[in-house]
Amino acid sequence: MTKLRKTPVALAPNAAPFAIRSERGSDVIAREALLDAAFGANRQTRTCQQLRDGRAPAEGLALSAVRKGKLVGTLRLWHVSAGGIPALMLGPLAVDNACRKLGVGAALMDHALAAAKARGHRAVILLGDAPYYGRFGFSAAKTCELSLPGPFERDRLLGLELSEGALDGVWGMIVPTGAPERFQAKWIPVRVKKTRQTSNLEPRFDSIETEKALVLKIKAVRARKAPRAVPQAA
Numbered sequence: 001m002t003k004l005r006k007t008p009v010a011l012a013p014n015a016a017p018f019a020i021r022s023e024r025g026s027d028v029i030a031r032e033a034l035l036d037a038a039f040g041a042n043r044q045t046r047t048c049q050q051l052r053d054g055r056a057p058a059e060g061l062a063l064s065a066v067r068k069g070k071l072v073g074t075l076r077l078w079h080v081s082a083g084g085i086p087a088l089m090l091g092p093l094a095v096d097n098a099c100r101k102l103g104v105g106a107a108l109m110d111h112a113l114a115a116a117k118a119r120g121h122r123a124v125i126l127l128g129d130a131p132y133y134g135r136f137g138f139s140a141a142k143t144c145e146l147s148l149p150g151p152f153e154r155d156r157l158l159g160l161e162l163s164e165g166a167l168d169g170v171w172g173m174i175v176p177t178g179a180p181e182r183f184q185a186k187w188i189p190v191r192v193k194k195t196r197q198t199s200n201l202e203p204r205f206d207s208i209e210t211e212k213a214l215v216l217k218i219k220a221v222r223a224r225k226a227p228r229a230v231p232q233a234a
């Protein structure tokens with residue numbers, strides 16, 4: 001097993017500090033824009049995307065880096081089966097172009113790997129540049145018999161054991177095993193006095209009813225705010 005390195009977060013002189021925290025629902029738009037900028041618009045067609053489509057990331061392993069209140073980095077990990085062995089697939093990792101080489105990427109990696117280990121995960125796999133990920137202990141030493149469900153460059157398929165021997169003799173296809181992504185209803189806090197009509201439409205998280213209830217509430221508020229028609233003189 002490779003020992004996790006301890007990253008010194010090297011800040012440039014006068015650089016604003018950044019924080020690593022769990023991803024929030026409000027990060028999604030900025031995260032997607034950051035990923036588009038980092039990987040291009042065709043990123044959704046990449047092989048690894050097949051392991052993420054329609055899945056939720058592993059619990060506690062969707063991270064954001066925030067600097068001056070702005071999202072500047074993102075990293076998520078996903079449940080997979082690597083030839084029958086439970087593992088995590090890491091990625092995408094991206095840092096805002098304006099904030100690179102400040103240690104944000106390393107901080108996201110260190111935080112994610114420590115959290116994954118603390119949660120009992122035994123191995124992490126990724127498709128990426130060995131010269132970058134090698135510093136975190138990733139190598140192709142034990143991934144040469146693994147495959148992905150699509151085209152990929154063999155020397156970019158890398159693994160890291162969080163538990164010694166977790167990837168010993170592993171072979172076969174890497175397939176997604178994460179829970180299906182649940183529809184995240186967008187909560188719009190609108191205060192509406194309960195009426196007979198709305199009282200039995202209490203919003204429930206993550207359901208079609210939530211949307212219906214919210215739409216009704218928003219319509220009710222808008223109707224109240226709409227300027228009344230001024231009677232026209234004949």
Ligand SMILES: CC(C)(COP(=O)(O)OP(=O)(O)OC[C@H]1O[C@@H](n2cnc3c(N)ncnc32)[C@H](O)[C@@H]1OP(=O)(O)O)[C@@H](O)C(=O)NCCC(=O)NCCS
Binds near residue numbers: 099104127129131132
């Ligand atoms: C890769 C990336 C996440 C690194 O983020 P970062 O915050 O700049 O990373 P860090 O500050 O921790 O480390 C910077 C170091 O990594 C090096 N580095 C960055 N990308 C690298 C790569 N693909 N291969 C090798 N080294 C790389 C930098 O040159 C720098 O080296 P230095 O410390 O000797 O100056 C960022 O460059 C990025 O978002 N790139 C575009 C998306 C991407 O390629 N994601 C990774 C998929 S392989």
